[in-house]
Amino acid sequence: MAKSVLITGCSTGGIGHAAATQLAAKGYNVFATVRSAAKAGDLASAENVTVLELDVREQASVDAALAQVGDVDVLVNNAGFEVWGPLEETTVDDLKDQFETNVYGPFRLILGVLPGMRNRGAGVIVNVSSVAGRVAAPINGLYSASKWALEALSETLKYEISHFGIRVHLIEPGGVETPFGDNRRLVGAGAGEESPYSELISQWEQAGQRLTPDGAAQPDAVAGVIVDAVENGNKFRYPATPDAEFVLTARKAMTDEQFEEAMRQQLGITW
Numbered sequence: 257m258a259k260s261v262l263i264t265g266c267s268t269g270g271i272g273h274a275a276a277t278q279l280a281a282k283g284y285n286v287f288a289t290v291r292s293a294a295k296a297g298d299l300a301s302a303e304n305v306t307v308l309e310l311d312v313r314e315q316a317s318v319d320a321a322l323a324q325v326g327d328v329d330v331l332v333n334n335a336g337f338e339v340w341g342p343l344e345e346t347t348v349d350d351l352k353d354q355f356e357t358n359v360y361g362p363f364r365l366i367l368g369v370l371p372g373m374r375n376r377g378a379g380v381i382v383n384v385s386s387v388a389g390r391v392a393a394p395i396n397g398l399y400s401a402s403k404w405a406l407e408a409l410s411e412t413l414k415y416e417i418s419h420f421g422i423r424v425h426l427i428e429p430g431g432v433e434t435p436f437g438d439n440r441r442l443v444g445a446g447a448g449e450e451s452p453y454s455e456l457i458s459q460w461e462q463a464g465q466r467l468t469p470d471g472a473a474q475p476d477a478v479a480g481v482i483v484d485a486v487e488n489g490n491k492f493r494y495p496a497t498p499d500a501e502f503v504l505t506a507r508k509a510m511t512d513e514q515f516e517e518a519m520r521q522q523l524g525i526t527w
């Protein structure tokens with residue numbers, strides 16, 4: 257029987273949508289979940305795909321989706337969003353919201369599927385993190401904090417559940433061309449408000465272009481990395497785009513001070 261895969265955040269144009277498409281084409285029984293069925297696009301009529309509504313912030317919604325799926329062989333925690341603005345101009349509610357979707361959401365799904373995977377002695381959990389889950393940068397501190405938390409949970413899980421035959425993997429993309437940027441919550445200087453941080457925002461926006469001079473990666477490429485993790489799973493962390501590979505390789509090779517200096521130079525940050 258085909259293995260069942262549940263993926264969160266499968267709206268059109270994003271990484272989850274591309275992963276659902278690729279896994280379905282390989283014959284998996286894909287449960288592509290979206291907050292609103294209207295955003296499922298071509299997945300609604302795709303072979304091997306069942307579209308379900310699921311909001312990771314709502315326990316009842318998670319429970320209802322899991323009840324419809326039954327046994328989940330592969331969980332891909334992909335849903336996420338980003339608060340964008342200097343830390344001083346964010347609020348505690350912004351931080352709570354960021355964690356509700358990016359940390360508590362995946363955790364709800366993990367708690368939901370783990371007992372079944374443990375009883376069956378098999379399963380794969382793929383958590384879509386980010387290069388920002390390893391390296392914090394200006395302007396997206398709340399997002400970074402949420403992805404660092406997801407990385408920590410994943411690392412602990414790896415120690416605890418590989419014993420039961422369950423694999424855990426982290427996918428770490430850099431820039432990817434999806435609706436992610438349009439879905440950001442912009443705050444303070446990030447929303448263009450007059451601010452002591454305005455100059456930093458403008459320097460950081462130019463830095464992004466220096467990191468991906470050839471443009472951001474395509475969601476299909478990241479989906480391919482997810483498929484590789486699901487099928488082969490021979491490593492824990494998967495830097496998933498060329499800019500992520502570049503930054504994370506540099507990070508590993510340098511002290512904190514060397515890395516900050518190198519990034520400032522490479523990205524032209526004089527702030």
Ligand SMILES: NC(=O)c1ccc[n+]([C@@H]2O[C@H](COP(=O)([O-])OP(=O)(O)OC[C@H]3O[C@@H](n4cnc5c(N)ncnc54)[C@H](OP(=O)(O)O)[C@@H]3O)[C@@H](O)[C@H]2O)c1
Pocket residue numbers: 264265266267268269270271272290291292295310311312313334335336337357361384385386387428429430431432433434435436437439475
């Ligand atoms: N694009 C990048 O540059 C990039 C880089 C590194 C990591 N990532 C990570 O990749 C993952 C996918 O992002 P993407 O680039 O494909 O962006 P995206 O197109 O904005 O996809 C995000 C998905 O998450 C869904 N979502 C948001 N809040 C949700 C909630 N409460 N419950 C269920 N689903 C929710 C969105 O649904 P709606 O359409 O309903 O909002 C959307 O389907 C995210 O975890 C993101 O952090 C992206």
